[in-house]
Amino acid sequence: MNKIYLDNGSTSFPKAPGVGKAMANFIENVGVNIGRGGYEEAYSAAEVVLDTREKLCKLFHFDQPENVVFTSGITASLNILLKGHLQPGDRVLTTSMEHNAVMRPLRQLEQKGVEVVLIPCKRDGTLDFEAFIDLATPGTRALVMTHASNMCGTVMPVKDVAEYCQTLGIWTIVDCAQSAGILPIDMEDWGVDAIAFAGHKGLLGPQGIGGFLITDDLAAEVDPLLSGGTGSISHLETVPDFMPDRFEPGTQNLPGIFGLHAALSYLEKVGIEKIYQHEMALAERLLKGLSQLEGIRVVGRPQLTGRTAVVSVDFLQMDNADAAFLLEDKYGIMTRCGLHCAPQAHKSVGTYPQGTVRFAPGRETTEAEIDTALAAIQEILAENC
Numbered sequence: 001m002n003k004i005y006l007d008n009g010s011t012s013f014p015k016a017p018g019v020g021k022a023m024a025n026f027i028e029n030v031g032v033n034i035g036r037g038g039y040e041e042a043y044s045a046a047e048v049v050l051d052t053r054e055k056l057c058k059l060f061h062f063d064q065p066e067n068v069v070f071t072s073g074i075t076a077s078l079n080i081l082l083k084g085h086l087q088p089g090d091r092v093l094t095t096s097m098e099h100n101a102v103m104r105p106l107r108q109l110e111q112k113g114v115e116v117v118l119i120p121c122k123r124d125g126t127l128d129f130e131a132f133i134d135l136a137t138p139g140t141r142a143l144v145m146t147h148a149s150n151m152c153g154t155v156m157p158v159k160d161v162a163e164y165c166q167t168l169g170i171w172t173i174v175d176c177a178q179s180a181g182i183l184p185i186d187m188e189d190w191g192v193d194a195i196a197f198a199g200h201k202g203l204l205g206p207q208g209i210g211g212f213l214i215t216d217d218l219a220a221e222v223d224p225l226l227s228g229g230t231g232s233i234s235h236l237e238t239v240p241d242f243m244p245d246r247f248e249p250g251t252q253n254l255p256g257i258f259g260l261h262a263a264l265s266y267l268e269k270v271g272i273e274k275i276y277q278h279e280m281a282l283a284e285r286l287l288k289g290l291s292q293l294e295g296i297r298v299v300g301r302p303q304l305t306g307r308t309a310v311v312s313v314d315f316l317q318m319d320n321a322d323a324a325f326l327l328e329d330k331y332g333i334m335t336r337c338g339l340h341c342a343p344q345a346h347k348s349v350g351t352y353p354q355g356t357v358r359f360a361p362g363r364e365t366t367e368a369e370i371d372t373a374l375a376a377i378q379e380i381l382a383e384n385c
């Protein structure tokens with residue numbers, strides 16, 4: 001049975017051409033550390049790392065490559081950003097569409113006396129902007145929100161939110177897990193203070209590499225969660241106060257960075273707009289086909305605007321887990337079912353606790369695969385409902 005991968009919301013597959021080769025080349029032919037060795041190989045590896053920071057700046061419209069911090073991904077980045085600067089007594093805003101990468105650090109902080117306020121979202125997953133305006137009070141310290149929902153693809157109005165936050169002096173941090181490499185991200189135009197990205201989703205790179213881009217002003221407010229050797233100012237036992245060393249102690253994930261570098265080179269060549277158009281054409285086909293079926297509810301925005309290609313479906317008369325199992329077992333279609341690490345998001349759109357089955361086409365998904373998925377859903381509904 002041919003397998004059909006529709007779980008690109010979890011991680012993209014296949015990765016960009018050249019990613020595996022770049023990683024293998026690093027392991028087999030380069031292998032050195034950077035910032036520690038005073039030899040040619042270390043310097044040229046450091047150049048690839050710097051070039052990766054520059055490529056990320058270009059993609060996300062930011063002009064300080066030294067303020068691109070590599071971590072293992074969004075989860076690590078958000079933990080650093082949130083736990084590093086929120087103190088007991090602070091008030092932080094977030095939305096009711098967040099992934100647990102946002103919610104769990106915030107709930108931990110809540111136990112230490114940080115006030116966590118959720119901005120409600122509507123049944124289609126869009127932000128209740130009026131509620132946001134009411135809740136964004138002077139004295140609120142930070143706002144952290146996703147750019148696009150991992151559960152149903154709804155895109156959040158980050159620019160408008162950030163502009164309003166700026167007028168009140170609220171730090172803004174955006175989780176770009178589901179948008180980096182997919183939607184245009186413009187840190188300067190948005191006026192946000194930090195964005196977190198994962199290398200392994202829309203950027204088409206490997207797992208275990210990601211990071212954040214941060215303004216000098218916010219960086220100065222964040223106390224580094226981790227500290228250790230950086231290969232710089234080794235005579236001092238204090239944490240370096242310059243970027244990116246301030247937030248990059250320990251040995252870097254260089255195979256990951258080399259892989260990400262290859263992925264970003266590919267994205268520059270192809271252009272993210274082209275991949276986005278392809279994925280949205282598939283989403284349109286999927287949404288159109290789903291709209292003709294009875295016994296399911298498509299969660300999130302039914303129209304193509306204000307969403308990504310992530311499509312979530314609630315099987316109304318059968319268990320979503322059973323539907324996902326049958327899709328894989330009988331038709332080889334790989335999806336993800338359940339709560340997608342976003343319980344609040346399901347509460348917002350009315351699919352808690354049953355969750356949904358999530359279909360996330362990627363750059364190599366074909367129309368024929370979407371048609372196969374639609375026919376499979378139709379057959380499952382006919383046989384089980």
Ligand SMILES: Cc1ncc(COP(=O)(O)O)c(C=O)c1O
Nearest residue numbers: 073074075099101150177198210
């Ligand atoms: C919206 C969102 N935020 C955060 C994460 C976590 O990202 P990472 O795997 O890089 O830690 C994910 C991954 O599923 C996500 O979809």
